[in-house]
Amino acid sequence: MAASINGHPPCIRGPILQTDAAPRPVLHRSFSSRSVPPQCELPPTESSVSPTGVDAALRAASDSSFVPKPTLLQKEFSLEGRVAVVTGGGRGLGLEMAEALAEAGATVYCIAKSLSPDDTWKATQSYVSKLGLSQSVRLEYVSVDVSDQKAIWTTMEEIAKKEGRLDICVASAGIVEVAPCLEATDEHFKRVIGVNETGTFYTAQAAGRQMMKLRRPGSIILITSSAGGFALQGMQVLAYSATKAASIQMARTLAMELSQYGVRVNSLSPGYMLSGVTQSHMNADAKVGELWASQNILGRIGRPAELRGVVIWLASDASSFCTGSNIVVDGGILLGRKSSSRNWRWSWTRTRDISGSGRGWRYHLLPRTELDSIREGLIVHLKARLSDSVRLEYKTVGASNQKAIWFAMDEIAKKEGRLDICVASAGIVETEPRLEIAAERFERIVVDVNVNGIFYTAQAAARQMKKSGRAGSIVLVTSIGGNVALQGTQTVSYCITKAAGIQMARSLGMELSQYGIRVNSLSPGYMLTGFDDIDI
Known part of the structure; x- marks a missing residue:
């Protein structure tokens, strides 16, 4: 009742x-038997569990006192x-x-x-x-x-x-x-x-x-x-x-x-x-x-x-x-499911927009005002070896601000007359036991940067590519953490956002293919980067 x-x-x-x-x-x-910490009730040992299935049949064959009983549904x-x-x-x-x-x-x-x-x-x-x-x-x-x-x-x-x-x-x-x-x-x-x-x-x-x-x-x-x-x-x-x-x-x-x-x-x-x-x-x-x-x-x-x-x-x-x-x-x-293919138009002179570029192995838009020495050295290196049109430029934009990223992408496309490539690489990593993480920290990772941020970046780039009628390529930088659990890292927030990014690439690829825009995700493994949020 x-x-x-x-x-x-x-x-x-x-x-x-x-x-x-x-x-x-x-x-x-x-x-199943395994090491369980003292704060958790120990599961029964194999010897203490009543036999079922074939084990029960063998027990009944060898022990006349054993009473066969159905157990699967019961x-x-x-x-x-x-x-x-x-x-x-x-x-x-x-x-x-x-x-x-x-x-x-x-x-x-x-x-x-x-x-x-x-x-x-x-x-x-x-x-x-x-x-x-x-x-x-x-x-x-x-x-x-x-x-x-x-x-x-x-x-x-x-x-x-x-x-x-x-x-x-x-x-x-x-x-x-x-x-x-x-x-x-x-x-x-x-x-x-x-x-x-x-x-x-x-x-x-x-x-x-x-x-x-x-x-x-x-x-x-x-x-x-x-x-x-x-x-x-x-x-x-x-x-x-x-x-x-x-x-x-x-x-x-x-x-x-x-x-x-x-x-x-x-x-x-x-x-x-x-x-x-x-x-x-x-x-x-x-x-x-x-x-x-x-x-x-x-x-x-x-x-x-x-x-x-x-x-x-x-x-x-x-x-x-x-x-x-x-x-x-x-x-x-x-x-x-059935797949479809299409013919792609290619253009070889391209303006590259890469979100998340202030440090590490990726160079792009990031909410940082300083230019580190590695980036400056790369600019000098490129100018010495390539044509004058090849250059790195820096914009301070928060990728999680939809209006700001739309505006920045529009400015870039107007200035260059085209936008061909977008690499959405902005992201953060935080570690904390998942049973304790507070809402503010979780939402900062999940909502503001690693999911919303890469979507707004891809969305803004695709709007410009569609507007110009040009084929383009969008690359969402995710992680192997989007496909497997990273044992011992306590980074579930990070991992689920990277899984979202991988699926986002599939969905965007489906919807944007009509405009000649390709969307893929790139999932690196453990890489030596400038991230200082995790101790190595």
């Missing part, structure tokens, strides 16, 4: 009220007694996954921004209460903005205190907004990133803090999208795709850092699914549904219910050896 507070259904606004219910008993999980996939949080759980895919977690035996808190649940959520809550499951199984509703770090930290702590545990977190909150890449505003880009990337991180961070505090192993699932792995042709959702790529990399990096606490982190990437968002697009254009269905090898759009099994697997002990993985449920879009 669903709990009620002061006679009202469990729709909680703000702080969660405490109840007199005793904490539920601690259930051990069968994680134990490995069971979430009985566990506590889950699902952001974006008020509707759509989030609500579908929340209901599935409840059916598997969990107490589920649905977090959404709306102050109160809609009729669909209430009907789902009522349905769960009538399934005849244990009394602990219920859906509860909490109104929280996931992009508010303090609010999500507080909410997650209150849930953990009330229930005495926190086992599962599904970060499913997300938004989609359409905007042509050359016209996307600062407000649009920051709004999408604020929910899809920053909010996802704050959610995982808040859950990880409670799992570590309670010394319990747990499972964190970041709901991303197959759009985080390829460009969506004709969709004009660059910001969305970039955030989903960032979240895929976020899962890898968090998995690396949180494994010491027995916390597994994975991402789940659905393809086109029938939801409120996709339905609105199909209502606006009847051909959209046919197009989406034709892009995967199953020839149809997925149903939200088709995510139920995989989310239970990721949340349960059935996936106890799975962490840092991206599980794709897309009907085979990645297999069925």
Whole structure:
């Protein structure tokens, strides 16, 4: 039966009220053996775990006292007694996954921004209460903005205190907004990133803090999208795709850092699914549904219910050896995609704009006023050996200021009469344990420089290339940290922004190809640079 507070259904606004219910008993999980720090509850040893599958069959053959019992659905996939949080759980895919977690035996808190649940959520809550499951199984509703770090930290702590545990977190909150890449505003880009990337991180961070505090192993699932792995042709959702790529990399990096606490982190990437968002697009254009269905090898759009099994697997002990993985449920879009080619126009006399050039191995626009001796020496070297048109010039511009970078790029194009190449290389690196990093520092890295900054730079350059009718090349300098977790570096913020940059190049490449503009990303490994933020 669903709990009620002061006679009202469990729709909680703000702080969660405490109840007199005793904490539920601690259930051990069968994680693989590894060294776990003393602050984390040790998982059971191999000898203490009840045998399953073939091991159970052999045990039954050799021990007449052993009673064979089915375990796959009854134990490995069971979430009985566990506590889950699902952001974006008020509707759509989030609500579908929340209901599935409840059916598997969990107490589920649905977090959404709306102050109160809609009729669909209430009907789902009522349905769960009538399934005849244990009394602990219920859906509860909490109104929280996931992009508010303090609010999500507080909410997650209150849930953990009330229930005495926190086992599962599904970060499913997300938004989609359409905007042509050359016209996307600062407000649009920051709004999408604020929910899809920053909010996802704050959610995982808040859950990880409670799992570590309670010394319990747990499972964190970041709901991303197959759009985080390829460009969506004709969709004009660059910001969305970039955030989903960032979240895929976020899962890898968090998995690396949180494994010491027995916390597994994975991402789940659905393809086109029938939801409120996709339905609105199909209502606006009847051909959209046919197009989406034709892009995967199953020839149809997925149903939200088709995510139920995989989310239970990721949340349960059935996936106890799975962490840092991206599980794709897309009907085979990645297999069925078609590529196109075009003829390119080339021009050999080029004006190069390189953002981020004040130091290190890259030379470009950076918010620095000094010219170091290395740069001055290079200018002298170039003038001595090349034509008079070859030169380095310096502009002081903050790449995260959209208007300023647009203006600077316009000035360069007007002065030179052309703009052919743009290398977006501005970036910063900061190290700090991810469970402790404050919102201001995270957003300075994620929102202001490494993601917004390179997008505004590429956007500004592409606008000039399109305006002049010239073919051009845009290079986004990312990092191998956008594809792999950098063990021991505590740079998850940096890594997820570089993953966003890699996906940004794909999406921009798709959208700008019609103008003869090529967009690629360049991912260096460890390089000797002038960065002084990390000790070598």
